[in-house]
Amino acid sequence: MSKEIDPSVIQHEPVASPCIGVCVLDTADICEGCFRTMDEIVRWSTFSNEGQRDIIKKTWQRAKESGRIL
Secondary structure (H helix, E strand, C coil), X not given: CCCCCCHHHHHHCCCCCCCCCCCCECCCCEECCCXXXXXXXXXXXXXXXXXXXXXXXXXXXXXXXXXCXX
């Protein structure tokens, strides 16, 4: 039997930084490793969990738009 996860609990879980140690900015100031903007990188620890999750969604979209993921 699988245990259901309460979504409200997930919202309070810490969000791991998407940094993979490839810290190179492209011409648009987007990191080629994690696809965050310089501002998102600098301010990462000041964002709420919800804000960090929003940034993660944006990084996936940027990676997709760049052709790095399908």
